[in-house]
Amino acid sequence: MPSLDLTASSIELTRALCDIESVSGNERALADAIEAALAGCAHLELVRDGDAIVARTNLGRSHRVVIAGHIDTVPVNGNLPTRFEGEDLVGRGTVDMKAGVAVQLKLAAELTEPTVDVTWIWYDHEEVAADLNGLGRLARNRPDLLTGDFAILGEPTNALVEGGCNGTLRVDVTTSGLRAHSARSWVGRNAIHGAAPILEILAAYTPREVEVDGLVYRESLNAVGISGGVAGNVIPDECTVAINYRFAPSSSGEQAIEHVRTLFADIPDSQFTVVDLAEGAWPGLDAPLAQEFLAAVGGTAMPKYGWTDVARFSALGIPAVNYGPGDPLLAHADDERVDTAQITECERGLRAWLTGP
Amino acid sequence: MPSLDLTASSIELTRALCDIESVSGNERALADAIEAALAGCAHLELVRDGDAIVARTNLGRSHRVVIAGHIDTVPVNGNLPTRFEGEDLVGRGTVDMKAGVAVQLKLAAELTEPTVDVTWIWYDHEEVAADLNGLGRLARNRPDLLTGDFAILGEPTNALVEGGCNGTLRVDVTTSGLRAHSARSWVGRNAIHGAAPILEILAAYTPREVEVDGLVYRESLNAVGISGGVAGNVIPDECTVAINYRFAPSSSGEQAIEHVRTLFADIPDSQFTVVDLAEGAWPGLDAPLAQEFLAAVGGTAMPKYGWTDVARFSALGIPAVNYGPGDPLLAHADDERVDTAQITECERGLRAWLTGP
Numbered sequence: 001m002p003s004l005d006l007t008a009s010s011i012e013l014t015r016a017l018c019d020i021e022s023v024s025g026n027e028r029a030l031a032d033a034i035e036a037a038l039a040g041c042a043h044l045e046l047v048r049d050g051d052a053i054v055a056r057t058n059l060g061r062s063h064r065v066v067i068a069g070h071i072d073t074v075p076v077n078g079n080l081p082t083r084f085e086g087e088d089l090v091g092r093g094t095v096d097m098k099a100g101v102a103v104q105l106k107l108a109a110e111l112t113e114p115t116v117d118v119t120w121i122w123y124d125h126e127e128v129a130a131d132l133n134g135l136g137r138l139a140r141n142r143p144d145l146l147t148g149d150f151a152i153l154g155e156p157t158n159a160l161v162e163g164g165c166n167g168t169l170r171v172d173v174t175t176s177g178l179r180a181h182s183a184r185s186w187v188g189r190n191a192i193h194g195a196a197p198i199l200e201i202l203a204a205y206t207p208r209e210v211e212v213d214g215l216v217y218r219e220s221l222n223a224v225g226i227s228g229g230v231a232g233n234v235i236p237d238e239c240t241v242a243i244n245y246r247f248a249p250s251s252s253g254e255q256a257i258e259h260v261r262t263l264f265a266d267i268p269d270s271q272f273t274v275v276d277l278a279e280g281a282w283p284g285l286d287a288p289l290a291q292e293f294l295a296a297v298g299g300t301a302m303p304k305y306g307w308t309d310v311a312r313f314s315a316l317g318i319p320a321v322n323y324g325p326g327d328p329l330l331a332h333a334d335d336e337r338v339d340t341a342q343i344t345e346c347e348r349g350l351r352a353w354l355t356g357p
Numbered sequence: 358m359p360s361l362d363l364t365a366s367s368i369e370l371t372r373a374l375c376d377i378e379s380v381s382g383n384e385r386a387l388a389d390a391i392e393a394a395l396a397g398c399a400h401l402e403l404v405r406d407g408d409a410i411v412a413r414t415n416l417g418r419s420h421r422v423v424i425a426g427h428i429d430t431v432p433v434n435g436n437l438p439t440r441f442e443g444e445d446l447v448g449r450g451t452v453d454m455k456a457g458v459a460v461q462l463k464l465a466a467e468l469t470e471p472t473v474d475v476t477w478i479w480y481d482h483e484e485v486a487a488d489l490n491g492l493g494r495l496a497r498n499r500p501d502l503l504t505g506d507f508a509i510l511g512e513p514t515n516a517l518v519e520g521g522c523n524g525t526l527r528v529d530v531t532t533s534g535l536r537a538h539s540a541r542s543w544v545g546r547n548a549i550h551g552a553a554p555i556l557e558i559l560a561a562y563t564p565r566e567v568e569v570d571g572l573v574y575r576e577s578l579n580a581v582g583i584s585g586g587v588a589g590n591v592i593p594d595e596c597t598v599a600i601n602y603r604f605a606p607s608s609s610g611e612q613a614i615e616h617v618r619t620l621f622a623d624i625p626d627s628q629f630t631v632v633d634l635a636e637g638a639w640p641g642l643d644a645p646l647a648q649e650f651l652a653a654v655g656g657t658a659m660p661k662y663g664w665t666d667v668a669r670f671s672a673l674g675i676p677a678v679n680y681g682p683g684d685p686l687l688a689h690a691d692d693e694r695v696d697t698a699q700i701t702e703c704e705r706g707l708r709a710w711l712t713g714p
């Protein structure tokens with residue numbers, strides 16, 4: 001079994017975590033190594049659920065915070081093992097999100113007496129279908145382990161605090177027509193031509209910018225897929241545009257659906273289908289613990305655009321923010337790479353908050 | 358080996374031809390049966406080339422006409438063996454185009470002294486890739502067999518004379534963009550949104566109606582396919598619209614390409630690719646033999662919209678028309694069916710012409 005040295009620097013620890021490949025569904029070896037590395041920490045109560053590890057302090061502090069990160073990655077694409085390039089550590093998982101996990105693991109082992117009680121959670125299956133998500137499974141199996149007054153998710157934020165997250169809605173708008181031979185097209189009705197106004201609306205749409213708790217969330221509305229056509233000599237009778245709407249956390253999922261439905265309500269011979277929906281998360285930066293955290297970390301909070309598991313905490317009524325090393329634009333990229341200075345910075349920020357002023 | 362009785366009615370013969378399944382590539386048994394059935398006709402010189410059969414009279418007439426039909430069909434879909442439903446014969450091949458072949462075969466055997474010399478051709482592989490086409494193969498292997506002053510193709514025309522055919526051009530217009538995560542869409546450029554003006558142009562396009570030799574050819578321009586999209590959370594960097602242009606035979610293929618290229622010349626970040634092109638065929642109805650044929654058959658000539666092998670004769674400088682039983686809108690349909698009255702009518706028309714006034 002590969003072993004982890006939690007006394008190494010958080011940069012070295014990031015590298016070790018990445019080099020234990022853990023594409024979603026294959027987290028066992030890494031979860032075993034984490035469990036073994038923490039086994040000697042007398043100040044932590046360990047719970048294992050599948051390939052999720054929960055490590056809790058029980059110091060009787062007046063507040064408890066949850067600090068979490070997922071240990072799985074998207075598939076490797078010739079980008080493991082990791083390597084250094086100047087100040088960057090390059091390879092799968094360096095950004096999303098083993099650098100964040102490394103900082104958390106190091107501090108979990110080292111800080112025997114944090115100023116708040118901490119529930120550290122490292123979990124599996126974040127990069128795949130939502131029903132497999134390890135944090136969701138924990139919430140179902142052991143809801144008691146997720147309780148807390150504030151939560152921090154170590155997703156990449158360029159070492160800035162990013163509050164809440166946009167919600168995400170996927171819908172299909174499908175036009176229907178009448179099939180015919182393309183040599184006698186006037187006998188049919190072309191469903192792809194019928195989709196023209198859908199694309200016009202999307203191309204002309206100006207996304208909103210919505211202020212929530214002092215953060216400005218930028219929305220977006222995009223076709224993410226289009227398909228139609230039967231054969232090279234057939235007038236197509238169906239065309240489907242797949243649309244993704246990222247909406248500010250001040251809108252509910254229902255409101256988001258209504259917004260998009262209204263946009264396409266007048267497309268002739270069309271059908272509107274909701275494919276999936278994930279509510280956004282309020283930034284929750286008005287919570288006192290969040291204010292203290294912000295002060296300790298320094299800098300200004302930013303909105304999070306991508307949907308993250310902070311929404312799971314938000315749904316449980318726990319204010320939650322994202323805070324981790326790495327540029328989110330490089331997540332999932334083949335040249336995924338983390339600026340190691342951000343790893344050190346996040347370690348400093350979290351340590352400053354957990355050890356108090 | 359199945360045998361064919363060429364003294365049966367052309368309706369019964371249609372049924373027998375259909376019930377010998379001959380999906381493209383599997384024409385051997387039917388070609389063998391046709392060859393065997395004609396072997397006893399002393400007035401016909403038989404030539405076999407692959408699964409094509411050529412049967413020629415050599416009466417020293419002042420004119421020679423080519424009368425041709427393909428013996429293959431598109432795939433069977435639970436619609437064989439044939440059955441009668443009222444006046445209809447139902448099943449694969451009844452329209453496209455064994456009813457036409459039946460009329461031709463019956464007259465080939467029966468008319469020992471037609472008023473013109475006739476080159477009867479029944480050929481393979483019409484319903485598949487153009488380079489496999491049996492008539493094209495004959496034109497390469499034995500160009501002497503295709504010479505003539507006039508040609509008649511027995512493709513379904515509802516027993517009317519349809520002159521020439523529209524040409525057909527397929528192009529792809531592809532827009533390109535820049536991939537990005539859909540949560541931060543402003544980092545990318547959406548290629549599907551970029552395709553909006555392509556669909557607008559297609560939806561707004563008014564096809565021309567072009568008079569050629571007194572026949573009005575209706576053109577059409579249609580998207581026959583569209584595809585784009587990478588994943589539900591990715592701004593797509595490519596979208597391709599597949600377009601089919603059916604153009605009047607007075608336009609050359611080059612002119613057709615220029616017409617379509619010009620329509621889409623101003624689409625930003627787009628590429629225009631010609632996928633395939635088949636020239637149209639002039640109706641050739643001003644030829645004296647064509648006039649005589651029209652007079653004998655009766656009725657008014659119509660334009661042919663779908664591309665057919667008449668274009669191969671047209672390319673050889675031989676005026677050619679389509680004339681056969683069956684509704685072309687039912688060709689390739691699962692409920693393919695021919696009105697048997699049209700079979701009888703085509704037999705009458707062809708016989709009237711070939712036996713003279």
